[in-house]
Amino acid sequence: MGLRLRRPLRCGDRGGGSDSDRIRGSRLTERPWRDVLDVHWNRLETERPSNARRLRVSDLPVDSAKGNLAAAIDLDGFRHLLVPVDSRQKVRPGLNGPVLLLRRRSLEGIDTFQTYADLACLRADLNDLFTGLCADVLKRAEASTDNPVKALYTELDRWKSLFQAKSGPLGAEQQSGLFAELTVLVRLLERDSGAHRLWTGPEGHRHDFAAGRCAIEVKSSLSSEGRRMRIHGLDQLAPPANGTLQLAWFRLERTSGDGTGLVELAERVARLCEDESALRTRLSQAGYSSADTEAYRNVRFVVSEERWYEVNADFPKLVGNDLRAAGIPIAVSDVHYTIDITNEPPIPLDVQHMNDALSRLIEEPA
Template sequence: MIEEHLRRLLADHWSALEAERVSEARRLRVAELTVVSDRGPLAAAVDHEGNRHLLVPVPTHAKVRTGLDGPVLRLRKRPLEDEDTYQHYVDLTCLRNDLHDLFTELCADVLGEVERASAHPVRALYEVLDRWKALFLARAAPLGAEQLAGLFGELTLLGRLLASDPSAHRIWRGPSGHRHDFSTDVTAVEVKSSTAAQGRRPRVHGLDQLEPPEGGTLCLAWFRLRRTGANGPGTAFPELVDRARRLCDDEYLLLTLLAAAGYRPSDADLYRDVRFQVIEERWYRVDAGFPSLTGRALVAAGVPVPVLDVEYTVDLSGQIPPALSADDTSRVIDRMIKE
């Protein structure tokens, strides 16, 4: 339960600021709050249009998530300067005066979370926003067996990337409809997973999925998974998700990607007993020696490609093409992080 004193704290400060006179020099009237983070005190503010603001101090170099830009709430980064200080803030603004009461509840929730986690005030803000947003999300159909295996493989690679770079989820492109699961400007990785006990036969979707980025390189990462019982070896699906959430620097963006892939944290109990063990992992460089069917290759061969929805299977069960060595695989991952 949100404590009443936090609601009253906000309401009193906003009311006092609204009563102050507006001038060109004071288009934004600001009052510090008694809730303090490691970066300094949070603040309430009112602008010249009567909109209420909650200001959370952040370092100068901090990035603020995008996507929240009205018509009710707006989130952005803004600097404030007075005679003694120059400080950047994450600015949460309510753009509708008729929703001030609800905005007070939201901001009091933020203050309470910051009091519990003062070292990470912006993360606390994001977590509260995400909780409120979750109230309006419809539950999706559960993921099927193949979808779970495929997403488990992608999250396995994502976890490795995040361990070295907390922003690496920004190159996880598959959930947003990109032709490659992970992609920078010049390096891409397509992840394929299978629970089949024998063979290595990834299914390819489209004539462009195995086309490298223009002027770049593409690798295919193949995982053989074994699904185990609730108490068996391996990793539970929600555990893999939770690890990625802990490692990333923008949980909201990661949750958005997971939702696009069909997974929401509210459905974690549905997958609590789903465990996979990685039995085999092989990486391949998708080059001229790799068996594939692509639009570029067909055009180069003079074959017109007026067809859609092409799917085919590649058989990698033998020793040709050769798999990358562990060192080469590590270099691919390092290169993606550095790019």
């Protein structure tokens, strides 16, 4: 719902040599963004909104291809940073208090209508920290005016990383598993730059990639013999309801010079992705931290074999629904097992069917 505003207060409108005017005219190598924000918010606080549907808004001296960033104060006196976005652009979900609130908001002025990513601080005692975060957003947005919301996401993730416990670099098996998943993700992103949303494994989903009735599970092996894979749980090889599941299996060889580096592959994925911040969040959830880049610098793999399978009734697996249908009661948990597909059947899919599976996943409604 659009919010009708009085004419936004613009710091510097009044005559004379105000602090705002001096900051606005500053051409320092690094703008004092904290001071800029404090001037705008302090002046907005002198005129509180008249009701709960109004904000007091002040354009900031950071212009972008989508409009000016702005400071705002709401009825409760909470501070907001407004970052312009396209009218149909979605705003990243998940940040909903109790300290920070991020949502999509459309504001209507006398002669203007603008949609924003609205970041609000819901605790006045943390205003100083919020100012520091917003100052970093302004600095980054000024350097990259074509996509200001990307600057917002990047800084939110950078600040969040300050409070995340570091678990150390991934082990060899984890590295190979991530490499295989990123290999599939690259192919999806080459088709759709927003396909990072389909990478659901890092968020705890039972399948590595999923959308609607389509899913893909990815497995890797560093062994030079056989085709074995470890399955975790009775639902990992269960297709979505009334849907399909493909299993991608990669045999990887660790190399010292040839092949593709794990860091190189992660950076390629980030370049292909339309929301790099969201992608790096998923990488972090998968255990890959940029702080460990040096530990991964010499990690390189060659894909020596790749097979895709349709996980259908003939594919070897243990699935909860199948056991229940056979009248076998399930009273166990934490089930892990190994399947061996060294010999055929099952018959792997050809390249066309593999590409069809990738395309269906992208086209499937979330």
